[in-house]
Amino acid sequence: MENFPEAVIIGAGFGGIGAAIALRRIGIDDIVIVEREDDLGGTWHVNRYPGLAVDIPSTTYSYSFEPNPNWSRLFAPGAELKRYAEHVADKYDVRRLMRFGVSAESAQWDEEQQRWRLTLDDGQTLNPRILIAATGYLSQPHTPDIPGITDFAGQIVHTTAWDPDLDLSGRKIAIIGTGATAVQLIPELAKTADELTVFQRTPIYVTPKVDFAIPAPVRSVFNRIPLAQKGARTVTDLVYEVIMVVGVLHFRQLNPVNRIAAGAAHLFRRLSVRDPKVRDALKPDYDFGCKRPTFSNEYYRAFNKPNVSLQAGGIEQITADGIRTLDGQQVDIDTLVLATGFDLWDANFPAIEVIGRGSRNLGKWWRDNRFQAYQGISVPEFPNLFNLAGPYSYSGLSYFTTIECEMIHLQRVLGEAQRRGKQTVEVSEEANADFLARMTSHLDDTVFYAGDCASARSYYFNHAGEATLLRPTSTANAFREAKTFPLSAYNYS
Known part of the structure; x- marks a missing residue:
């Protein structure tokens, strides 16, 4: 060198x-x-x-x-x-x-x-x-400083060190974190885990994800006519610029627009989560845009599954075989997933x-x-x-x-x-x-x-x-x- x-x-x-x-x-x-x-x-x-x-x-x-x-x-x-x-x-x-x-x-x-x-x-x-x-x-990567985390006898996985060959089927999993990474990961874990407990500190605004496969003929047009793809980019750029500028940067002047965005997210949550207690626990109590909002069609619905539960009361300590909550509950797990973001x-x-x-x-x-x-x-x-x-x-x-x-x-x-x-x-x-x-x-x-x-x-x-x-x-x-x-x-x- x-x-x-x-x-x-x-x-x-x-x-x-x-x-x-x-x-x-x-x-x-x-x-x-x-x-x-x-x-x-x-x-x-x-x-x-x-x-x-x-x-x-x-x-x-x-x-x-x-x-x-x-x-x-x-x-x-x-x-x-x-x-x-x-x-x-x-x-x-x-x-x-x-x-x-x-x-x-x-x-x-x-x-x-x-x-x-x-x-x-x-x-x-x-x-x-x-x-x-x-x-x-x-x-x-941020590893939370939770008492007892070094005493846990099971497997600990941080989302930034995920082994693609890791099979968590049939396990009793706890995931700490409900940010953008967790919103993507939780529905996937819910498909195969025996039990999945989500430990939430701060709820996040989640809105529907307008996602779809791009058909082969469209990709072919993008390859042959670059201006067509540039036009598509202009549209998506504009949509996200409006979200950012109107909803976040000009909150003081355009507060009603921010409230509409928050209301849409709240409506999506109410329509998606059956249990009223879980639904309320997933509700953010801060304004839309304070944290980066995210998009998912599966996150809220994952909490309707019988193998998925939400813990929003806080963690007192991690033990050798589980997590003890602040209200005295003991959640037994064999795998701990850290979706705790970055420092x-x-x-x-x-x-x-x-x-x-x-x-x-x-x-x-x-x-x-x-x-x-x-x-x-x-x-x-x-x-x-x-x-x-x-x-x-x-x-x-x-x-x-x-x-x-x-x-x-x-x-x-x-x-x-x-x-x-x-x-x-x-x-x-x-x-x-x-x-x-x-x-x-x-x-x-x-x-x-x-x-x-x-x-x-x-x-x-x-x-x-x-x-x-x-x-x-x-x-x-x-x-x-x-x-x-x-x-x-x-x-x-």
Whole structure:
């Protein structure tokens, strides 16, 4: 592995692949992509649990510059996303840049060399001029700190470490968590488990999933006439943009629309769940949009099955052979499934220790001075560092929107540095402060601040109670600013 590459990208998921494509478009080809897993694809390589699928229409959940006319369903299964990642990496010739089974541990800016010093877990050190963190939002699995969990004598399975050959037929299973992953997994487990007990901390809004197989003739049209698929994407983009902008970002002005969406979800739950006590326990008591809503036609109906039960009263302790609830019940199980999501704020902002100019520690600085990043990607005092999953970076409901905005950003800034013959770029304190002030002001109108999110326990909020994950503007605004933000926002040297 070259010790002084021009650029290093941490992560070989869709973000890392997109970043490599962006760099190659402006002539930077001396790139190393380090990936801790044994293959590319990020979350779509790691996650293999039953029922895995996108929760955004596949026409929208993909690179706009590389549409896939061969999706089998509107909401494609996870294996197809993995194959799509492989296709893009091969077509744009970035797979050869990847080094698998290598984890980045820390990065420090070397003022004398004007390069980053990136330490890897195999003892090697890389010294790139440009460092791009493409570790995503959902990369650090969260294991709940429940008393007794290490005493459990049965099998424990986290959804991010699922063995595709695992057979849970006939088992007594408990699953902890009712987020987006659990909504997909619970109906699958209910089909074969002898007993399935769902432990819920916070209910989630679930709406019907308008999913269907895409007929072969339609796929054939998409292959022959790309504009047809582009039209389909325009429709799905618009639907999800309306959900995001109207229902979440302009909650203060358009509160009735949010109430209609919440009412539709409540009606769906009432029509789907027979037992009134279970139905009430599954009802969220926060506003629609505080947590990311999800879509399923099977989740609510799973609770009508005689082998499925819901526990919503809280867990006191895990024992060797089961789970004891706060109200004193003992639930005997032989398998514990953890659908407990990811550790965003403690382990992923940033995903590794990053030390910039003047020994500024990025993680500590964020926590001491608020989470912030200019256009969601750059931070003052961190030259040539771009974080593809920074604060205020997630735009719309599709991660691909974020990726493509930041690809444009990378190309413009680094292209300008090339034009000027400069080696380093660093966003100014003034530009960063102005952007933070503008994003903060926009948040006042969102459901996060104007609505009731107190009981949501949403990963959108950091430990200080700030909703700094999502960019509180429209997707159109994000793209427009990616293409037009003043290049003078950066200092070039």
